[in-house]
Structure formats: structure tokens, C-alpha cells
Amino acid sequence: MDKIQKFLAYNGKINITAVETTELVEKARKVHDLSPVATATLGRCLSMGALMAGNLKQEEDSITLQIKGNGPIGGITVTADGKGRTRGYVENPQVDVPLRKDGKLNVGGAVGKEGFLYVIRDIGLKEPYIGMSKLVSGEIAEDFANYYYTSEQKNTAVALGVLVNKDGVKKAGGFIVSSMPDATEDELFILENRLQEAKPISQMLEENMSLLEIAQDITGDSNIKVLEQEESTPKYQCNCSKEKMENALKSIGKEELQKIIEEDKKAEVVCHFCNKKYMFNEEELKCLIGDVS
Ligand SMILES: [Zn+2]
Incomplete structure (x- = not known):
């Protein structure tokens, strides 16, 4: 079942938000009749939207992600609110690009390596806050890590993954990891190594690891603390009228x-x-x- 959870590792010095979005992404695939590579692309963006919405303070706050790359999928838009309601679309849902050399779906090829990424935060202020950065690979997770670094001056690790087969979405999810200013160099060094060695998020979910087990695995901290939070299961839901x-x-x-x-x-x-x-x-x-x- 889809779920979002937040954790603190290294005595509160490392923040982790992790999400499973398998049902959410499968619903998006059905709504838009997405091709496999479009499912992986929009699925990664929807998972990112769900993760970022998980850190909104108010239910009515919302976040909109827009990616405009030079690849054949065209523009991508995702929006999510503080209640976990997430939705999105791509310009060309039937896009098909050859698989990568390693046999994986070529998300970067569909999105394109040149273009821009926009993050629009509407938190009830007069004007929404708009941040932007250049795309680096079109693989989405890398592009958002770069967004955090260049636009928000934060070191944030981002992982997003969607496992698709001919029947649809098998697993989807992601996590973001950020450090507090008091994290030591040693701790950051261990964390970086763990993150580099971690299996892809979709594979960990496929192996039925819980979000807690995933958070423990990627930080190497078995004393990780689960943050209590109100129920907000991410789901694909439109609010049009x-x-x-x-x-x-x-x-x-x-x-x-x-x-x-x-x-x-x-x-x-x-x-x-x-x-x-x-x-x-x-x-x-x-x-x-x-x-x-
Ligand atoms: Zn609608």
C-alpha cells in the first residue's frame, strides 16, 4: 500500500522522507494510457511531488513541478497538496524511445538533457514562490538533487524509481535525504558511501523492504527514529470542478x-x-x- 514516512537518523542530524507510490503511479498510467517510458518518467515526477508535498505544513498548501526538456515526451507537470493528493500529466503520453544500453527504460532520452525544471510552492502567501534550475540528465532524481543544490543551496540526495512491466507498475517510490548543519564530516562521508552503494529504490521495494528498512539501509543507522505524523497517504486524485x-x-x-x-x-x-x-x-x-x- 502507498505510504509516506519521515525519519531522523544520526541523532536528528539527517532527515529522510521516503514514499511508496505504486498505486498512485499505476492510476496515472491508466488515466493517461501512458507508454512504459512515459509511466517511468511521470511516475518519478509524481513520486517527487508526493515527497515534496509531504513536507508542506498546511493541507491547502501545494507544490507544482514543471519540467520542460528538449526530449520527445514534451512538458511534464505534477502538482501535489498537503493532503497527499497528487496528479500530473505529460505532453506526449505515448512517447517511445529505444531502451538504454543496460536494458532500462530511457527516461533521460524521453525528457531530454537540456531544458529547465521549475518548482512552484503555493503556501498561502500573496505570490507563490518559484524556483528553477537547468536539467542535468533528464533522469529526474539527478535533476532535482541539482535543483536543491543550485536553487536552494541544500545538499539533498534524491532517489526515484518506477518498475514497469507489460502488466503495469510493479513498484514505484523514492526518497530524499538531507543533512542538518550540525552533521559531522565523518557522518556525511558514511552517508554518502551508503547512498552510493544502495540498490535502486524500486528494487528495494520489490524485495518487500519497508520504508523503515530502506531508511535504515541507506543511512546505515539502525537506531533511526520514525517521526509521528498525521495520516496522509499519497494518492492520485484530481480536484478539478x-x-x-x-x-x-x-x-x-x-x-x-x-x-x-x-x-x-x-x-x-x-x-x-x-x-x-x-x-x-x-x-x-x-x-x-x-x-x-
Ligand atoms: Zn481533473
């Missing part, structure tokens, strides 16, 4: 709306995140025009 779609329609402006009324007498708006269709008839569209200031 007719009202939100009305706002989207209004944002295209009076003239465009007028044109739609004249040409089609109706509008169909599809939610990118869940593919739900919203119909607007002539009356409703005229009403919307009246609302546009």
Missing part, C-alpha cells in the same frame, strides 16, 4: 469566448490531469462573458 473550468474559460477573454459562441455554440473543456470532460452550452458561455470584466 466546473467552477475551475469556468475560470479557465474566462481567462481566454471576451473576444475568444464570443468567437466560440458564434462558431460552435458550445465548448468542451478537458481536464489535463484526469481527462474529465466539462461541457458548456450557449447559455452558460454567454453567462461567462457577462462575468468577464
Whole structure:
């Protein structure tokens, strides 16, 4: 079952957040009919979204991740909130690229090695906080580690993994590890070595290791502390509504709306995140025009 858990290692000097997202990513695969490499790509991004949302303070806070690389998958968008509701989409869900030489799905090839990554944090302030960095490999985890380093000046290790076979998602998950300023060089050295030697996260999940066992394994600390937290299982869930779609329609402006009324007498708006269709008839569209200031 999908789960998010936070841990403290080395007497509180190392923070770990770990997540299993197998069901979440499988739901995304079904919603968008994703190809295997698109499943791995969006799955890694969704796992990252779930991890980052796990550190939001309020339920209504949200985080949006956007990746714009030069690869054939096109743009990637993921959003997650403080309740663990996570959703996302890619521009080209059917993308297919040859496997890597080692036989693995070529996520970096689908995403592209050049481009940008954006992190938008909406924590109820007047303006959302937007951070960005360049892509380094398009493999997602490396790109986010680089984002933390260059944009937030934090040393953070990131691991993300999705195991896909012909029947769908077998395992998916990830973790982020960051150190407090009081961590010693020796501790950081041990941690770095453990992280380098760790098996891929999807393999550890496949071996039925619990998130606690994974956290112990990657830190080498068997006295790791599990942080108590409120129940917030990450799940694939959209929060679209007719009202939100009305706002989207209004944002295209009076003239465009007028044109739609004249040409089609109706509008169909599809939610990118869940593919739900919203119909607007002539009356409703005229009403919307009246609302546009
Ligand atoms: Zn939706």
C-alpha cells in the first residue's frame, strides 16, 4: 500500500522522507494510457511531488513541478497538496524511445538533457514562490538533487524509481535525504558511501523492504527514529470542478469566448490531469462573458 514516512537518523542530524507510490503511479498510467517510458518518467515526477508535498505544513498548501526538456515526451507537470493528493500529466503520453544500453527504460532520452525544471510552492502567501534550475540528465532524481543544490543551496540526495512491466507498475517510490548543519564530516562521508552503494529504490521495494528498512539501509543507522505524523497517504486524485473550468474559460477573454459562441455554440473543456470532460452550452458561455470584466 502507498505510504509516506519521515525519519531522523544520526541523532536528528539527517532527515529522510521516503514514499511508496505504486498505486498512485499505476492510476496515472491508466488515466493517461501512458507508454512504459512515459509511466517511468511521470511516475518519478509524481513520486517527487508526493515527497515534496509531504513536507508542506498546511493541507491547502501545494507544490507544482514543471519540467520542460528538449526530449520527445514534451512538458511534464505534477502538482501535489498537503493532503497527499497528487496528479500530473505529460505532453506526449505515448512517447517511445529505444531502451538504454543496460536494458532500462530511457527516461533521460524521453525528457531530454537540456531544458529547465521549475518548482512552484503555493503556501498561502500573496505570490507563490518559484524556483528553477537547468536539467542535468533528464533522469529526474539527478535533476532535482541539482535543483536543491543550485536553487536552494541544500545538499539533498534524491532517489526515484518506477518498475514497469507489460502488466503495469510493479513498484514505484523514492526518497530524499538531507543533512542538518550540525552533521559531522565523518557522518556525511558514511552517508554518502551508503547512498552510493544502495540498490535502486524500486528494487528495494520489490524485495518487500519497508520504508523503515530502506531508511535504515541507506543511512546505515539502525537506531533511526520514525517521526509521528498525521495520516496522509499519497494518492492520485484530481480536484478539478466546473467552477475551475469556468475560470479557465474566462481567462481566454471576451473576444475568444464570443468567437466560440458564434462558431460552435458550445465548448468542451478537458481536464489535463484526469481527462474529465466539462461541457458548456450557449447559455452558460454567454453567462461567462457577462462575468468577464
Ligand atoms: Zn481533473
